[in-house]
Amino acid sequence: xxxxxxQDRSGATARPSRRRTATAARPVPAxxxxxxxxxxxxxxxxxxxxxxLSQNYLRSPEAARQFLKMVHLDPDGLCIEVGxxxxxxxxxxxxxxxxVIAYEIDPALAGRLIARVGxxxxxxxxxxxxxxxxxxxxxxxxxxxxxxxLTSPIIDWCLRASRMTTATLITQLEYARKRTGRYGRxxxxxxxxxxxxxxxxxxxxARTEFRPVPRVDAxxxxxERRPEPLVGRARLAAYRRMVQTGFSGIGGSVQASLRRVYPxxxxxxxxxxxxxxxxxxxxxVSPEQWVRIFAELDTGSRARPDISDAARPSAGxxxx
Numbered sequence: 366x367x368x369x370x371x372q373d374r375s376g377a378t379a380r381p382s383r384r385r386t387a388t389a390a391r392p393v394p395a396x397x398x399x400x401x402x403x404x405x406x407x408x409x410x411x412x413x414x415x416x417x418l419s420q421n422y423l424r425s426p427e428a429a430r431q432f433l434k435m436v437h438l439d440p441d442g443l444c445i446e447v448g449x450x451x452x453x454x455x456x457x458x459x460x461x462x463x464x465v466i467a468y469e470i471d472p473a474l475a476g477r478l479i480a481r482v483g484x485x486x487x488x489x490x491x492x493x494x495x496x497x498x499x500x501x502x503x504x505x506x507x508x509x510x511x512x513x514x515l516t517s518p519i520i521d522w523c524l525r526a527s528r529m530t531t532a533t534l535i536t537q538l539e540y541a542r543k544r545t546g547r548y549g550r551x552x553x554x555x556x557x558x559x560x561x562x563x564x565x566x567x568x569x570x571a572r573t574e575f576r577p578v579p580r581v582d583a584x585x586x587x588x589e590r591r592p593e594p595l596v597g598r599a600r601l602a603a604y605r606r607m608v609q610t611g612f613s614g615i616g617g618s619v620q621a622s623l624r625r626v627y628p629x630x631x632x633x634x635x636x637x638x639x640x641x642x643x644x645x646x647x648x649x650v651s652p653e654q655w656v657r658i659f660a661e662l663d664t665g666s667r668a669r670p671d672i673s674d675a676a677r678p679s680a681g682x683x684x685x
Contacts, residue, residue: 421510421512421513421575421576421577421578421579421583422450422575422576422577423453423454423510423574423575424573424574424575424576425574426453428570428574428575429453429454429457430457431570432454432510432535432570432585433454433457433458433461435533435567435568435585435587436458436461436508436533437531437533438458438461438462438506438508439462439463439504439506439530440461440462440463441462441463442462442463442464442504442505442506443462443463443464443465443466443501443503443504443505443506444458444461444462444464444465444466444505444506444507444508445465445466445468445495445498445501445505445506445507445508446458446465446466446467446468446507446508446509447468447495447507447508447509447510447511447519447534448468448469448470448495448509448510448511448512449467449468449469449474449475449478449490450469450471450474450478451474451477451478451481452467452478452481452482454508454509454510455467455478455482455488455490456481456482456485456488458508459482459485459487459488462487462506463487464487464488464489465487465488465489466489466491466501467488467489467490467491468491468493468494468495468498469490469491469492470492470493470494470495472492475490475491475492476492478490479492495509495519495522496515496518496519496522500522500525500526500527500528500529501528502528503528504528504529504530505526505528505529505530506529506530506531506532506533507523507529507531507532507533507534508532508533508534509534509535510534510535511534511535511536513536513537513540513579516534516536516537516540519534520532520534520588523588524558524562524588529588529590530589530590531587531588531589531590532586532587532588533567533585533586533587534585534586534587534588535570535583535584535585535586536583536584536586537581537583537584538569538581538582538583538584539581539584540584540586541566541584541585541586542566542584544564544586545564545565545566545586546651546652547566549649550648550649551648551649551650551651551652552648553608553609553612555652556608556612556650556652556655557604557605557608557609559595559652559653559655559656560591560594560595560596560601560604560656561590561591561594561595561601562588562589562590562591563587563588563589563591564586564587564588565586565587565589566584566585566586566587567585567586567587568584568585569582569583569584569585570582570583570584570585595656596656596659596660600659600663603659603663604656604659604663607623607626607655607658607659607662608655610622610623610625610626611623611647611650611655612647613625614647617646618643618644618645618646618647619636619641619645619646619647619650619658620632620633620636620641620643620644620645622647623635623636623658623662627662631661631662632662634661635657635658635661635662636658638657638658638661639654639655639657639658639661640654641654641658
């Protein structure tokens with residue numbers, strides 16, 4: 366991508382100043398609350414660590430089941446879980462797919478989870494940082510309750526993993542809405558990756574379903590890699606350069622920005638074909654419109670076999 370993944374001009378979620386580590390929200394057993402860490406001082410230390418890592422535990426098995434209703438796994442496939450914690454999702458995921466690799470950075474939690482699921486042949490627990498993991502060499506899916514402050518690097522990891530087919534993650538609701546156009550605007554990251562990855566907000570989870578209770582609700586965000594990109598692989602870099610030019614903000618409109626690189630008449634015709642008003646500001650242009658603009662602007666796109674049918678100019682339109 367032209368800008369670092371997760372750092373587009375529309376803004377990104379805050380990142381911690383400490384070394385990045387990925388651990389997800391974990392359940393707090395009702396019987397263990399207030400006693401699990403051996404006294405008030407230890408409990409306060411655990412609370413501080415949760416705040417540092419943006420840890421918000423799913424409150425109940427019912428909350429986990431509601432989330433997993435949105436998760437669709439290959440019954441014979443591989444699932445990578447982000448931040449397994451005590452395993453409130455892990456065993457359920459293992460019943461839905463062929464193999465689960467569960468990452469948990471906290472050694473104590475990882476040890477307890479290994480003890481719990483050691484007899485499950487299709488679960489492997491990795492005591493380590495998900496963000497430092499090497500993506501599998503075969504197709505896989507990602508599921509997890511992403512710490513809010515680490516959402517961007519987790520998404521980046523998923524986007525870079527070429528064999529990832531889907532990622533279904535619990536994120537801050539604001540992040541999920543921003544990436545899926547729910548505010549009526551689109552971010553550069555979404556537009557840049559749209560030919561390869563579909564972004565979708567599947568639902569919300571009330572903040573009261575987590576412990577400790579966060580300040581905001583959560584969203585269920587899905588990334589789905591397209592079997593065939595809307596723009597041919599050989600032209601993806603050119604597409605991203607065009608999007609970066611459009612998001613430069615120079616000129617005050619999409620057309621004004623693109624005219625810095627493309628002939629004015631060609632830009633006007635391409636935007637017209639995509640249904641984009643000449644005064645449209647960049648954030649209000651949908652990903653589908655960007656793909657159409659590129660198909661119109663890309664010289665000789667009609668003759669190139671690497672431009673997919675979904676991105677070609679409509680029948681009867683002269684190539685530009």
